[in-house]
Amino acid sequence: MSEDSKTTRERLEVMLRRWGARAAADEAPIGAPPAAPTRRRTTVAFVLRWAPAAAAAVLLLAAGATFLLSPVKRPDDKPRSADPGKRAATEALEAELHAARMELQALRDENLTVHNRLSEARGFAADADRARDEVMERAGTLQQALGAEKTEARRREEALKAHVARLKRTTEQLEKLDKARRGELAGVKAKVGTETDLRRRTEGELKRVRARLTVAARELQRQRDAIRGAEDEGRNLRNELAMLRARYRVSLDQARRAYLATAAPGFKGLPALQQAAGRRGLLKRCAALQRAARTGEAKRLLAQAEVALTRLSMLDAADISGVQAFITQLRKDDLVARMDRLGEGMTAGGEMQGWLFETKLILTGVQRVT
Amino acid sequence: MDDAAAQLISRCLGGDQAAYEALYRSSAGRVAAYFARSGFDASRTDDLTQETFLRAFRFLGGFDADRGTFPAWLGTIARNVARRHWRRRAGADTFDPELADEMFPSPQRPDRAPEAREEFAAVGDCVESLDAELGRIVRLRYVRGLTTRGIAREAGMPEATVRSRLDDALKRLEGCLKRKGFLE
Numbered sequence: 060m061s062e063d064s065k066t067t068r069e070r071l072e073v074m075l076r077r078w079g080a081r082a083a084a085d086e087a088p089i090g091a092p093p094a095a096p097t098r099r100r101t102t103v104a105f106v107l108r109w110a111p112a113a114a115a116a117v118l119l120l121a122a123g124a125t126f127l128l129s130p131v132k133r134p135d136d137k138p139r140s141a142d143p144g145k146r147a148a149t150e151a152l153e154a155e156l157h158a159a160r161m162e163l164q165a166l167r168d169e170n171l172t173v174h175n176r177l178s179e180a181r182g183f184a185a186d187a188d189r190a191r192d193e194v195m196e197r198a199g200t201l202q203q204a205l206g207a208e209k210t211e212a213r214r215r216e217e218a219l220k221a222h223v224a225r226l227k228r229t230t231e232q233l234e235k236l237d238k239a240r241r242g243e244l245a246g247v248k249a250k251v252g253t254e255t256d257l258r259r260r261t262e263g264e265l266k267r268v269r270a271r272l273t274v275a276a277r278e279l280q281r282q283r284d285a286i287r288g289a290e291d292e293g294r295n296l297r298n299e300l301a302m303l304r305a306r307y308r309v310s311l312d313q314a315r316r317a318y319l320a321t322a323a324p325g326f327k328g329l330p331a332l333q334q335a336a337g338r339r340g341l342l343k344r345c346a347a348l349q350r351a352a353r354t355g356e357a358k359r360l361l362a363q364a365e366v367a368l369t370r371l372s373m374l375d376a377a378d379i380s381g382v383q384a385f386i387t388q389l390r391k392d393d394l395v396a397r398m399d400r401l402g403e404g405m406t407a408g409g410e411m412q413g414w415l416f417e418t419k420l421i422l423t424g425v426q427r428v429t
Numbered sequence: 430m431d432d433a434a435a436q437l438i439s440r441c442l443g444g445d446q447a448a449y450e451a452l453y454r455s456s457a458g459r460v461a462a463y464f465a466r467s468g469f470d471a472s473r474t475d476d477l478t479q480e481t482f483l484r485a486f487r488f489l490g491g492f493d494a495d496r497g498t499f500p501a502w503l504g505t506i507a508r509n510v511a512r513r514h515w516r517r518r519a520g521a522d523t524f525d526p527e528l529a530d531e532m533f534p535s536p537q538r539p540d541r542a543p544e545a546r547e548e549f550a551a552v553g554d555c556v557e558s559l560d561a562e563l564g565r566i567v568r569l570r571y572v573r574g575l576t577t578r579g580i581a582r583e584a585g586m587p588e589a590t591v592r593s594r595l596d597d598a599l600k601r602l603e604g605c606l607k608r609k610g611f612l613e
Binding site: 067068070071074075076077078079080081082083084085086087088089090092093095 | 441446449450453454457458459461462465466471474475478479482483486528531532534545548549552553556567568570571572573574599602603606611612613
């Protein structure tokens with residue numbers, strides 16, 4: 060805003076303020092004027108106001124009467140006041156009248172002064188009355204407010220007491236509940252503690268069991284692996300044993316054929332076996348070996364072998380059942396296996412071992428014939 | 430003091446009831462407006478105006494024309510009366526005390542001069558030429574003597590809006606008074 064426009068705006072503000080004040084004064088509702096101060100027309104004031112005039116009138120009347128009733132006659136009908144004595148009396152009366160007038164005037168002025176002061180004092184008294192009324196009004200208002208405050212305070216005090224009583228009851232109930240809760244809590248804590256210990260122990264045991272189970276499972280797996288390995292090994296061994304047995308049987312058959320080709324040439328089947336046992340003197344050699352035998356087992360084996368060789372020599376090749384019964388008896392006595400076990404501990408090349416081998420070739424040949 | 434006022438006061442001091450009434454009629458509006466602008470309600474304004482004139486009439490003999498104008502002397506009484514009842518006024522923050530004091534102009538202000546009357550008429554015409562809302566805001570401010578907050582409450586609008594509208598109104602009034610030759 061420029062300086063000029065600022066000055067213009069300030070001038071406008073002044074004009075508007077003047078106009079506003081004038082308009083406000085013109086538009087303000089005006090009530091009836093208050094009563095103007097009036098002078099009291101009291102009896103005293105009335106007397107004082109008219110007393111000088113009345114006194115003057117009385118004095119004039121008295122002076123007139125004195126003049127008319129006076130025996131002194133004025134010459135040529137001149138007024139009696141020409142009499143020096145009367146004139147002096149009249150002048151004295153006039154002087155007295157003037158003094159009275161002055162005194163009355165002074166009294167009137169004093170009365171007016173008193174009246175003005177009295178009016179002013181009444182004005183002050185009215186102001187004091189209004190102030191007192193106002194104070195009384197305020198005091199009444201304060202009294203009412205104080206009464207209301209007291210009532211409110213009593214109501215609040217009663218409400219506070221009731222509240223305190225409720226708080227006390229509530230506190231007692233809370234204490235009871237707290238006591239019960241604490242007892243219950245202690246029980247629960249103990250129970251929880253026991254259960255916790257039990258659970259901890261159970262968990263420890265469970266861990267240990269799990270560890271043992273893990274170890275056992277590993278051991279089981281290891282055992283399974285071992286068993287599986289053993290089974291594999293056994294299977295291999297069985298296969299190998301079967302192959303050895305097959306090769307042994309083949310070797311035994313080859314040995315028997317060679318033996319029979321030498322001991323019983325031209326014979327086949329059971330007769331070849333009977334012929335070879337006779338030609339090789341197995342029964343005689345068996346008797347000699349029985350005599351030389353030192354152990355009971357060897358003696359029992361040689362006795363059973365002698366019986367078997369004897370029955371072989373008497374077997375008929377056409378008697379199938381007789382041959383079958385001979386074979387069943389050999390298996391029942393387990394004679395060939397016993398001959399193998401007896402021969403295992405002997406020195407190679409001895410008479411006993413040779414006889415055991417030849418007898419074995421003959422007896423196993425019977426089983427092969429069938 | 431002008432002769433008319435001096436004669437009225439003289440007649441009052443002589444006990445002339447008609448002079449009292451004439452003196453009251455000549456100044457009561459100004460006194461009533463002062464109380465209204467000071468925040469007193471209509472009823473209390475009437476009471477306080479009566480009280481002011483009662484006191485003025487009672488002590489009229491103490492008025493000394495050499496010490497100031499009659500309106501200024503009346504303003505002193507009115508302010509004393511207002512001060513006694515100050516706590517009973519409404520919304521102190523909605524009335525501008527400076528505008529209330531404008532009701533009793535200083536002797537230097539020539540608001541009774543003929544040119545002042547022409548100025549009043551011109552300002553009144555320009556205010557009348559404003560649209561209704563701007564005119565109302567101007568009257569609330571300069572006639573009723575309300576503050577911006579007081580105008581906002583009276584007109585039911587935000588104070589910022591009041592300031593904006595008042596500024597707009599002043600611009601229009603400035604233009605109007607320039608056209609009429611009262612502002613340069």
